[in-house]
Amino acid sequence: MCILVDENTKVLVQGITGRAGSTQTKLMLEYGTKIVAGVTPGKGGTTVYNVQVYDTVEEAVAKTGADTSILFVPAAFTKEAVIEAVDAGIKLIVAIPEHVPVHDTMRMVEYAKSKNVRIIGPTTPGIISPGRTKIGIMPANVFSKGNVGIVSRSGTLLYEIAGNLSLVGIGQSTCLGVGGDPVVGTSITEILQMFNDDDQTKLVVIVGEIGGTQEEEASSFIKKMDKPVIAYIAGRSAPPGQRMGHAGAIILGEKGTAESKIKALKNAGVEIAYRPMDIAKIAKKYL
Amino acid sequence: MRLFEYEAKEIFRDFGIPTPKGTVVNSPADVALAVEKVGLPLVIKAQVLVGGRGKAGGIKFAENLEKAVLETKNLLNSKLKGHIVKSVLLEKKLNIKKEYYLGVTIDQSAGKPVIMFSTEGGVDIEEIAREKPEMLVSRKVSISRGFYEFEARNMCKQLGLEGTLLTKVGEILRKLYEVFVKCDAIIAEINPLVVTENGEVYAADAKIEIDDDALYRQTSLNKKPEERVEDPLKAEAIRVGVTYVRLDGDIGIIGSGAGLTMATIDIINDFGGKAANFLETGGGINEQLMYNAVKLLLQDKRIKALFINLYGGINPMVQAATGVAKAYKELKVSMPVLVKLVGNEQEKAWEILESVGIPVVKSIRTEDAIEKLMKIIGGK
Numbered sequence A: 001m002c003i004l005v006d007e008n009t010k011v012l013v014q015g016i017t018g019r020a021g022s023t024q025t026k027l028m029l030e031y032g033t034k035i036v037a038g039v040t041p042g043k044g045g046t047t048v049y050n051v052q053v054y055d056t057v058e059e060a061v062a063k064t065g066a067d068t069s070i071l072f073v074p075a076a077f078t079k080e081a082v083i084e085a086v087d088a089g090i091k092l093i094v095a096i097p098e099h100v101p102v103h104d105t106m107r108m109v110e111y112a113k114s115k116n117v118r119i120i121g122p123t124t125p126g127i128i129s130p131g132r133t134k135i136g137i138m139p140a141n142v143f144s145k146g147n148v149g150i151v152s153r154s155g156t157l158l159y160e161i162a163g164n165l166s167l168v169g170i171g172q173s174t175c176l177g178v179g180g181d182p183v184v185g186t187s188i189t190e191i192l193q194m195f196n197d198d199d200q201t202k203l204v205v206i207v208g209e210i211g212g213t214q215e216e217e218a219s220s221f222i223k224k225m226d227k228p229v230i231a232y233i234a235g236r237s238a239p240p241g242q243r244m245g246h247a248g249a250i251i252l253g254e255k256g257t258a259e260s261k262i263k264a265l266k267n268a269g270v271e272i273a274y275r276p277m278d279i280a281k282i283a284k285k286y287l
Numbered sequence B: 001m002r003l004f005e006y007e008a009k010e011i012f013r014d015f016g017i018p019t020p021k022g023t024v025v026n027s028p029a030d031v032a033l034a035v036e037k038v039g040l041p042l043v044i045k046a047q048v049l050v051g052g053r054g055k056a057g058g059i060k061f062a063e064n065l066e067k068a069v070l071e072t073k074n075l076l077n078s079k080l081k082g083h084i085v086k087s088v089l090l091e092k093k094l095n096i097k098k099e100y101y102l103g104v105t106i107d108q109s110a111g112k113p114v115i116m117f118s119t120e121g122g123v124d125i126e127e128i129a130r131e132k133p134e135m136l137v138s139r140k141v142s143i144s145r146g147f148y149e150f151e152a153r154n155m156c157k158q159l160g161l162e163g164t165l166l167t168k169v170g171e172i173l174r175k176l177y178e179v180f181v182k183c184d185a186i187i188a189e190i191n192p193l194v195v196t197e198n199g200e201v202y203a204a205d206a207k208i209e210i211d212d213d214a215l216y217r218q219t220s221l222n223k224k225p226e227e228r229v230e231d232p233l234k235a236e237a238i239r240v241g242v243t244y245v246r247l248d249g250d251i252g253i254i255g256s257g258a259g260l261t262m263a264t265i266d267i268i269n270d271f272g273g274k275a276a277n278f279l280e281t282g283g284g285i286n287e288q289l290m291y292n293a294v295k296l297l298l299q300d301k302r303i304k305a306l307f308i309n310l311y312g313g314i315n316p317m318v319q320a321a322t323g324v325a326k327a328y329k330e331l332k333v334s335m336p337v338l339v340k341l342v343g344n345e346q347e348k349a350w351e352i353l354e355s356v357g358i359p360v361v362k363s364i365r366t367e368d369a370i371e372k373l374m375k376i377i378g379g380k
Helices: A019-031 A057-064 A075-087 A102-114 A156-167 A188-197 A214-222 A258-267 A276-286 B005-014 B028-038 B065-075 B125-131 B149-158 B163-182 B212-217 B232-240 B258-270 B287-298 B317-330 B346-355 B366-379
Strands: A011-014 A035-039 A051-054 A068-071 A092-095 A118-120 A126-129 A133-136 A145-152 A172-177 A203-209 A229-234 A271-273 B022-025 B042-046 B059-062 B088-092 B096-107 B112-118 B136-140 B185-196 B201-203 B207-210 B243-246 B251-255 B277-280 B305-312 B337-343
Touching (some): A019 A035, A057 A075, A075 A092, A075 B212, A102 B112, A145 A156, A145 A188, A156 A172, A156 A276, A156 B258, A172 A188, A229 A258, A229 B258, A258 A271, A276 B366, B005 B022, B005 B088, B005 B207, B022 B028, B028 B065, B028 B088, B096 B163, B112 B149, B136 B149, B163 B185, B232 B243, B258 B277, B258 B366, B277 B287, B287 B317, B337 B346
Parallel strands (some): A011 A068, A092 A118, A229 A271
Antiparallel strands (some): A126 A133, B042 B088
């Protein structure tokens, strides 16, 4: 199996009629993703690439049984879109938008958790289980089916590392980005727990970066894992006190440095790759 | 976006947090009027958006008008830790009996606001946490439930406050949380909160940093982030809509995605090169944005080569390539430029770049591209 999603996942696209929403819907459909509905208020009754558009999430869920939603709404409306999805009974929300105000994220994550709904993101490239489904914006051609699970804080670096693995014939079970923001719906640690329980996943790759303490926190769980873990941490040469693009990528004082993360992960028995390319080399040893 | 102390104090006053009597001055000519308004003795504080201002000599005292004029004259237009002082805040000097620390920020792992209180004010919070953790109380709160004054009083009581001081400080701590929420802050801090000899309480310093992603709805602020940075390239980057950080090397970098861009810089470092900057586009690439990004880096005279590393997931690669090609031709770029680009419509994008003579690395490996880049630079 794979984690979170598979070929039977029924996907709803919130914001389906926008530029990104419609383009990505087309690409996901081409990949084979089971997109059952779209939502754009005021555009109900129209279609996008033959996907039926509804005015509300409630209606879309009632008519189609969608269980997962992917968001392409503007950052300012993301919180509302999440709350609408939660109330309509959606169980997994993939929040693609970047630049969501962090206070909104805190509120929507708290609300979703109180209703047992999982959010991936915001600022996530989404989730792909190669060969089964793609609920995200990643370029499909760099991924291939196999046994490596990848959890990443970055989108494009996820593509690079999955691409490196595919290039040497190492496929992936599930790949996802947890999101580059300071506050995210699902942590690296939670994803590691899922990978640990997943039969298809034989090896786990963490793509981390400077800022925050997610990698350090993951270390204590990794000690209990019975699958090998490889990690790459971006930002070894980043200066402290400067936000490196991702709102979460900042070194403050002694916290959040690449050294601190590498040290914690090494202590947990994780093999560190110092370059993206090295992940493929190290992975070969374990498979 | 960080606010100046005087701006943060304006907000504090709006929320009922007491601040010392003070006024902002941009010219020594205005000091006399300010002294008349505020009274003597005075503290004169340089308004710069950088920490450690006191140690760097940015805080002066004056007992009379002459001294106040002189210190203001010395501070204005001087440089503090690389920041030019454009204004000073003249405030009534307080008779300090005790200093507290009050702060609200975000606990990233919990995804919740965290409120902090310490009776060891005047030093930074990291130092309190390290040296005297027993003098620091903190509490994470549910943002939908909010933070109540009784909880603030409980925190203060834990560190021994009582009587009027307990209710006064408790009220200020609750109001600081209100500032944090209403202003979309990522940090709201009073350090120190001063208790004077006659029992009055004032926010002697004020720090507020607003979430850049929420500036659009903080309309009462009406502040331009690009006017708050010293580096003209950084200001230009804010206008263009990309994230820019100056580094000390000579290879210009444009990347899509923060992680990939950081990794690119790390790899360049490993290969013995040095990046001149971090420049990240985010997911909003179009032709104009790429054109502007290239144009921006060309203003940096240190740069001797340009490396562009892009993935087309949500970003349209044909538009990206068109923007780069256009900038390359129109701006008559003479330094070596190398592009690695993978993703949607990559073949078409490669063709656009190659048609104007820009070499393209078609490998997925950034390492391959950097190796080639170093050869090109070395060969020149």
